[in-house]
Amino acid sequence: MAIAQDASDPRAAIRQGAMTPFQVAAVAVCVLICALDGFDVLVVAFTAASIAKDFALKPTDLGLLFSAGLAGMGLGALLIAPLSDRFGRRTTLLLCLAILCTGMLAAAAAGTLTELALVRLFTGLGIGGGLATVNIVVAEYATDRWRNLSISLMSLGYPLGATLGGAFSVYLIAAYGWRSVYVFGGLVALALVPAVLAFLPESLDYLIARRPAGALPKVNRVLARLGRPALAALPAPLRAEAEAGEHP
Numbered sequence: 001m002a003i004a005q006d007a008s009d010p011r012a013a014i015r016q017g018a019m020t021p022f023q024v025a026a027v028a029v030c031v032l033i034c035a036l037d038g039f040d041v042l043v044v045a046f047t048a049a050s051i052a053k054d055f056a057l058k059p060t061d062l063g064l065l066f067s068a069g070l071a072g073m074g075l076g077a078l079l080i081a082p083l084s085d086r087f088g089r090r091t092t093l094l095l096c097l098a099i100l101c102t103g104m105l106a107a108a109a110a111g112t113l114t115e116l117a118l119v120r121l122f123t124g125l126g127i128g129g130g131l132a133t134v135n136i137v138v139a140e141y142a143t144d145r146w147r148n149l150s151i152s153l154m155s156l157g158y159p160l161g162a163t164l165g166g167a168f169s170v171y172l173i174a175a176y177g178w179r180s181v182y183v184f185g186g187l188v189a190l191a192l193v194p195a196v197l198a199f200l201p202e203s204l205d206y207l208i209a210r211r212p213a214g215a216l217p218k219v220n221r222v223l224a225r226l227g228r229p230a231l232a233a234l235p236a237p238l239r240a241e242a243e244a245g246e247h248p
Contacts, residue, residue, distance in 0.1 A: 009235035010228055011204055015144050022225040025199040026141045027150045030134040032195065033093065034154050035161025036188055037127045040100060042162045043185055044069060044120065046169040050178035055113055068117040072124015073131075080129030084136060088212070089203045092133050093196055097189050099126030104186035108179040126189075131158075140203045201225070209237045 044051075044065045052062060076096070084092040103123030110116040134154060142150035165185075172180045201222050207215045211234060220230040 009208065010223060010231065011208070014204070014226060014228065015142075017143060019143050019146050020226055022199075023141050023143070027138055027153065029192070029195050029200045030138050030154050031157040032192060033097070033130055033134050034157030035164075036100065036185070036192060037131050038158035038161035039165030039188075040104065040123060040127050040185055041069065041073070042166065043104075043169070043181055046166050047173065047178040047181050050173055051116070054178065055116075057113060061113055064113065064117050065120055068120040069124045069127070072121040073128035074124075075121075076125035076128025076130075077132045078128075080125055081132035083129075084133045084206070085210070088206050088210075089133055089137050089140075090196060090200055091202075093130060093137070093200070094193060096126040096130035096133065097193050097196065099123065100130070101186045101189035101193075104182045104189060108182035108186070137200070137203060140205045208234060211237075 044062075048062050048065070051057065051065070052059070055061075076099075080092065080096065080099075083095070100123060103119055103126060107116055107119045107123065110119055135151070138150050138154045139147060168184070169181045172184060202218055204219060204222055206212075207219050207222075216231065216234050219234065223230055
C-alpha cells in the first residue's frame with residue numbers, strides 16, 4: 001500500500017468524497033443497532049399483558065417496568081455514551097451490546113417484578129448509551145453529501161425495529177411465552193457483536209484526536225478499507241480536539 005509522504009489529515013478528503021462500500025456497511029450496522037434499541041425499548045409493551053398475568057400484577061405495577069427502562073436509558077446516555085470519547089466508539093458500542101444481551105437474557109429468567117424492574121434499569125443503560133454513540137459514529141463515517149440521509153436512515157431503524165419486533169413478538173408469545181421475546185432480543189444483541197467487529201472499526205476522529213496505543217496502524221487499516229494511502233505519521237489534531245484531549 002502506498003504511503004503518504006506527509007501527515008495531512010485524511011478526514012476532510014474522505015468526507016468530501018463518495019460513500020464507499022465500507023462506509024455504507026458501517027452506517028448499516030448502526031441502523032441495525034438502532035433497530036435493536038427500538039425493539040428493546042418497547043419489549044415491555046409487547047409482553048406487558050403476559051407478564052401481568054404470570055406475576056399477578058396490577059395495571060399500576062407495570063408502570064414500574066416502563067419507568068425503570070426509561071430511567072436506565074437516561075443514565076446510559078449520561079454515563080456510558082461519554083465513554084466513547086475516552087475508550088473509543090467501537091469499544092463503547094460493544095459494551096452497550098454486552099449490556100443489552102445480558103439484560104435481555106436476565107429478564108427472561110426474572111422471577112419477580114422487582115427483579116424484572118432492576119434488569120430493565122440495567123438494560124436501559126445499554127439502550128441509552130448505544131443510541132447516543134451510533135449518532136456519533138454515523139456522523140463521523142458518512143460523507144458530507146450523504147450525512148443527512150445516513151442519519152435519517154439510522155433514525156428510521158428505531159421505529160422499524162419496534163414495528164417488526166412487535167409483529168414477531170406476537171408469534172413468539174403465542175408459541176413459546178413472553179420470556180422467549182427477551183431471549184430473542186438477547187440473541188440479536190449477541191449476533192450484532194461480530195457485525196460490529198467486522199464492519200465497524202474504530203473511528204478516525206477518535207484515533208486522531210485521542211491517539212491511543214497503536215493509533216497509527218489502526219488509522220492505516222481504516223484508510224486501506226477506504227481505498228486511501230497510508231499515513232507515515234498521525235496528523236496533528238484539530239485545535240478543538242486538542243483542547244478536548246486536555247480536559248477529558
